[in-house]
Amino acid sequence: MTLEKPWSKEFDELLRKLESSWGGKIKRPGGKRAEQDPRFAASDFFFYPTYYGEIEDFKISVNIGEIGGGDLPMLAGADNVEFLNIRVYVNNDYRIKMSHEGKVDKFKKLFGLSEDTPTGNKRLDKKYVLKTASDRDKSLLKSMEFQEHIQNLEPFSHFEISKAQIIWLQGLSDKSQLDFSNIEKNAKTLIEIAKIIG
Numbered sequence: 001m002t003l004e005k006p007w008s009k010e011f012d013e014l015l016r017k018l019e020s021s022w023g024g025k026i027k028r029p030g031g032k033r034a035e036q037d038p039r040f041a042a043s044d045f046f047f048y049p050t051y052y053g054e055i056e057d058f059k060i061s062v063n064i065g066e067i068g069g070g071d072l073p074m075l076a077g078a079d080n081v082e083f084l085n086i087r088v089y090v091n092n093d094y095r096i097k098m099s100h101e102g103k104v105d106k107f108k109k110l111f112g113l114s115e116d117t118p119t120g121n122k123r124l125d126k127k128y129v130l131k132t133a134s135d136r137d138k139s140l141l142k143s144m145e146f147q148e149h150i151q152n153l154e155p156f157s158h159f160e161i162s163k164a165q166i167i168w169l170q171g172l173s174d175k176s177q178l179d180f181s182n183i184e185k186n187a188k189t190l191i192e193i194a195k196i197i198g
Helices: 008-022 031-036 103-110 122-127 135-142 144-153 180-197
Strands: 025-027 050-055 058-067 081-089 096-100 128-132 158-161 165-171
Touching: 008 025, 008 050, 008 058, 008 180, 050 180, 058 180, 081 180, 096 135, 122 128, 122 144, 128 135, 135 144, 144 180, 165 180
Parallel strands: none
Antiparallel strands: 025 050, 050 058, 058 081, 081 165, 096 128, 096 158, 158 165
């Protein structure tokens, strides 16, 4: 939910391109939820549509969503921020979260108070806070193939592998982020990660 932004036209164009290139469907906001709950029907708010499709037998979605400043550690104290969101749905046993390292995270690392999982890749370890749930997760994080895919996904604000999906978020600041070739590159990289973990 967001006040209408200048990139709504570009996002609509992107979704039409995704639909014509990959098939799938675009789901527009509204429906019963908006009819039943006046908060979701307010005319002064704008909901972005969502693309749903399939690539190489993996279900995928692309949308723009709003995240409150307290929802991600790197945004603590910030106003709501809009994110380009790509999700690939895959059942798996991995639990990994990666987000940009903030000042508090650096302080925790300095004093050994961090839950951060080192990868052995100095650049990734310095740039991100990496959280895992198991030794298997740590093994995946340390694999060169996985690290290459992560580097291909940059820049991103948050990356996560959960029980049923892989999530990639990028804070929106420029219309060029909505270019089809960027979305296609990132979606295909997420599919490669899904093949590794699925």
